[in-house]
Amino acid sequence: MRDTISLSHGNGGYHMRTLIRDMFSRKFGTSLAMDYDSAVLTVSERIAVTTDTFTVKPLFFNGGDIGKLAVCGTVNDLVVSGAHPNYLTCALVIEEGFSIAELGRIIDSMASEAKANDVSIVTGDTKVVPKHEADGIFINTTGIGVFNDAPSRGVMKEGDAIIVTGDIGRHGAAILAHRECHRLSTTLASDAASLLPLMNVLSPFRNSIRVMHDPTRGGLAQTIHEFITASGTGVTLESDAIPIAEPVRGICELFGFDALYLACEGRAVMAVDADAADEIVSSLRKHPLGREAARIGTATPEKKLLMAMPYGVRRQIEELGETPLPRIC
């Protein structure tokens, strides 16, 4: 096999067929045959479908890589919607000249995460574009999940508690740190992870959980703004209650970012019936992925996102506007 991807790997011919058979099908453990255009799947009558294209740069970072993100990110979007993830598609756009060894590492990551989450990668597409017409590789995964119970499509209600499953902003800070690694030394790792294991913890409380979301692009702040937009209520957060790891605080101070807007890739934020909040936090903290879970705020009548600071000060947290931090996920 060659060292680098060439245009012929995306032309529908012999080299593409060989790449699919020898790398993708073999590593994914499914028959991504080129002789059928579609995969035929058995599902339930109600399914959840989500799609995401991953453009993260750098491709490999502390805590993961674009392949791991491409699986976990889409799995998480299904999970927070209350669905059980079953299938993924995988569509690649690869720049001519891309290292086949690196492609193999990325596909290995995808295969490993898919296996860990018991999802099958069932069909795909491979496009190769000339050099400089795409930067490296972009990966689209579309996920299909089934519902064990009726899909949960609630909205936040006044008085609800806001809970986050762990410390925030890690992924965004880790990517930023990696890009600046010539100027600083850190072992800060992305929190990229599947939320599927936490769903077993949360399952007994499903009737108390109004809405859940994974705070990726735009971070915790933007996700809560989405809760606010969809409901008639606002939120007041307690600044002391929001878990932020010290290295993340450090990166934010150094580069002038607000952790509230930095992406998380292994966290969920939810609005829950306040009566169940303590028990939910307690249950989450018993799980390795939920050790830093915390109640961080309350849904309020005033339709704004506010942060309660020390000394009785409250500051308004705006929706994310401009940002100089592209290709985070």
Add this chain to the structure above:
Amino acid sequence: MRDTISLSHGNGGYHMRTLIRDMFSRKFGTSLAMDYDSAVLTVSERIAVTTDTFTVKPLFFNGGDIGKLAVCGTVNDLVVSGAHPNYLTCALVIEEGFSIAELGRIIDSMASEAKANDVSIVTGDTKVVPKHEADGIFINTTGIGVFNDAPSRGVMKEGDAIIVTGDIGRHGAAILAHRECHRLSTTLASDAASLLPLMNVLSPFRNSIRVMHDPTRGGLAQTIHEFITASGTGVTLESDAIPIAEPVRGICELFGFDALYLACEGRAVMAVDADAADEIVSSLRKHPLGREAARIGTATPEKKLLMAMPYGVRRQIEELGETPLPRIC
């Protein structure tokens, strides 16, 4: 609204939400809300799923644009698998600086094709990458279809007739002509079109149709090679019988391409029970999309793709190897 796409249109914040609401949701006629990660769909227990990323360049060409392709291409992949297309996802990767007016035209095309095919675009994703890190726009569509009957997963059998629904190589030739338009003048248009209308014509013959495929990348030749790989038989084509439009022949002669390998985006090729071949061709020709339908060859014991030429000559048609024609679809 601004004139061009900026990084903030992909950051998960206010500008992205506005773009989704004011352009995508409005034009697609569905609520692509940002407050839910997944769409909840009603389907049958068996579904067909296919995915494709469209990287065609130029974005706008005689006979269509990337938006039309992105819908028709994925609809066609479902249709040739025997499924009825219901839903699409739409994931965009857009280069910073892309014209918002052009984006609107592309989305209009997608909306128009989706409506014509009665498919809903139910969820999506928007990523913006910095200038020069993606060339223009790439569109991934993942399609979900349902089966009215049992999915057809046959293979070609010895003695089968090979039928194509129209003249070949138009799309590839039209793209090539457009790229060279400073050197030649032509009105050659892509054949980009949905195959859904032809399926009603073919429906009475479903038990006679072993396998069907749309000959996109790699054209007719590569598609027939896929039939050969999946079955135990070869194919001999009749050169006189293969419909190729004069402008396509001209483009091929001028630029040294073989129409057999040029993409079609509105054609199907199928292997059918030879006893039904004449009736299938006759029925196709009654439909505007099938006027040039033709029986072009036969499945043979010898596991090769051969072309019967005049004077008793037979030449072997190889699988597509290298190609200098990227970003065709």
